[in-house]
Amino acid sequence: MKAVVLGIDDQFRITEVAEPVPGPGEVAIRVAYAGVQYGDVLVRAGHFPIPRPFVPGFEAAGLIVAVGAGVDETRIGEQVIALIGGGGYAEVVTAPAVLAINAAGVGLRDAAGFGWVAPTAYDLINSVAGVRAGESVLIHAAAGGVGSLAGQFAALAGAERIVGVVGNAGQVDYARQFGYHEVLVREEFPDALGEEKFDAILDPIGGATRVANLARLAPHGRIVVYGNIATFEPVTVSANDLLMQGQSLLTYNSNLAGQINPKRLADSAARAMTLVADGSVRIDITAEYALADVETAIAHLAGGATRGKSIVHIG
Numbered sequence: 001m002k003a004v005v006l007g008i009d010d011q012f013r014i015t016e017v018a019e020p021v022p023g024p025g026e027v028a029i030r031v032a033y034a035g036v037q038y039g040d041v042l043v044r045a046g047h048f049p050i051p052r053p054f055v056p057g058f059e060a061a062g063l064i065v066a067v068g069a070g071v072d073e074t075r076i077g078e079q080v081i082a083l084i085g086g087g088g089y090a091e092v093v094t095a096p097a098v099l100a101i102n103a104a105g106v107g108l109r110d111a112a113g114f115g116w117v118a119p120t121a122y123d124l125i126n127s128v129a130g131v132r133a134g135e136s137v138l139i140h141a142a143a144g145g146v147g148s149l150a151g152q153f154a155a156l157a158g159a160e161r162i163v164g165v166v167g168n169a170g171q172v173d174y175a176r177q178f179g180y181h182e183v184l185v186r187e188e189f190p191d192a193l194g195e196e197k198f199d200a201i202l203d204p205i206g207g208a209t210r211v212a213n214l215a216r217l218a219p220h221g222r223i224v225v226y227g228n229i230a231t232f233e234p235v236t237v238s239a240n241d242l243l244m245q246g247q248s249l250l251t252y253n254s255n256l257a258g259q260i261n262p263k264r265l266a267d268s269a270a271r272a273m274t275l276v277a278d279g280s281v282r283i284d285i286t287a288e289y290a291l292a293d294v295e296t297a298i299a300h301l302a303g304g305a306t307r308g309k310s311i312v313h314i315g
Contacts, residue, residue: 003090004294006044008052012295017055020087020094022068027075027082027097033112034088035059036289036310037145038227039255041302043086047232050086056294057088057312059115061108064100071097079104081111083119083258083269089294091315098262101269105277113145113283113309114276119269120226120254121149124202125157127268128252129222133158135199138216139180140164140209141229143171145309148178150202152281153272155179163198165189167304174307177284190216197221207231220246226253284308 005015022028034057042048043056061081067073081103082088082095103111124146125131137154141147142164154162164180166172175183184192190212197218203210204227213223214237237249257265275281287310289297300306 001091002291003055003087004057004291005053006056010044012056012298014292015053017090019092022066022071022094024069025071025097026068026094027064027071027080027100028066028092028094029060029062029080029082029100030065030092031060031062031088031090031314032108033061034312034314035061035112035115035117036294036297036301036306036312037116038229038301039116040298044298044302055087055090056298057090057093058084058086059112060084060088060093060095060314061103061111061114062314065092067097068094075100078102079108079111081114081269083116083265085255085258089291089312089314096262098266099258099269101266101273103273106273106283109285109288109311110276110283112311113285114273115145115309116254117145117309118149118272118276118281118283119265120252121146121153122272122275123254123257123265123268124224124226124252125150125153125200128224128250129200129202131157131159131200134160136161136163136197136218138163138165138198138201138213140201140203140205140213142166142175142178142180142183143307145306146204146226147202148175148284148308149281151175151179153275154200156275156280159200163193171307178282200224202226204228205230206235207233210235214249217245217247222248222250225249225251285311287311288313 080100206228286308
């Protein structure tokens with residue numbers, strides 16, 4: 001079968017590889033579309049210690065064509081989005097059955113856009129930050145895959161005010177489509193907010209932005225860290241200072257969640273899928289690439305040029 005392989009020379013090539021066979025507790029999926037996500041950027045940059053050659057791609061939408069031991073054979077033919085640890089940019093991929101999420105209600109193209117970003121955004125708002133009715137929420141990277149969904153989930157949770165921050169002025173109007181009451185360009189943050197503080201802040205940026213976010217937390221506010229787009233340099237926080245204001249600094253690692261407690265992640269994904277299927281939440285796919293253009297898709301995401309969600313058409 002054909003697959004995109006990342007070699008030890010950092011180059012992506014379409015290569016013929018052996019078709020994988022599902023092991024116990026796994027399913028094999030014939031991939032129609034694969035989602036492009038930030039894990040691809042991190043693998044390419046060497047931040048994940050994954051041996052190469054490696055087939056990247058962490059979210060694959062398609063039909064189950066075979067099952068391993070212990071998996072119900074009636075799942076063959078089921079339309080799913082698989083949350084996986086790699087292998088998605090290929091004609092066939094294997095996945096843990098528990099993380100092959102039924103996507104019959106949304107179609108394979110939208111299922112690829114759902115990927116990791118929808119359950120991540122759902123958990124950030126509902127499970128980790130615990131956003132409640134009447135609260136205020138600040139979301140960075142508001143025009144991205146997670147950000148465009150997190151704004152919508154925050155609105156569904158009853159947030160009274162939702163502010164987004166985007167990388168450039170060209171993304172402001174785009175982000176406003178997804179539940180945001182106000183959208184700032186990164187250079188305007190935090191000065192344009194005056195003295196405003198927030199009950200919940202989602203931070204995938206890091207560095208100086210993380211420090212500024214901490215200063216913007218309301219009493220009993222929660223900041224949720226789930227990435228380091230700007231820098232991996234650590235930020236030191238005083239637990240004593242947080243305690244004085246009843247504030248919390250929380251982190252979320254969806255990849256780890258998939259390894260440690262896949263059932264819990266699958267439950268969040270199923271709840272998010274229901275909201276997408278009934279139209280409460282919209283996935284916005286803004287770019288579709290061919291398998292030969294995987295490198296371009298990842299470069300666009302790394303460079304901040306991507307809005308919403310990008311996908312790759314496999315077959």
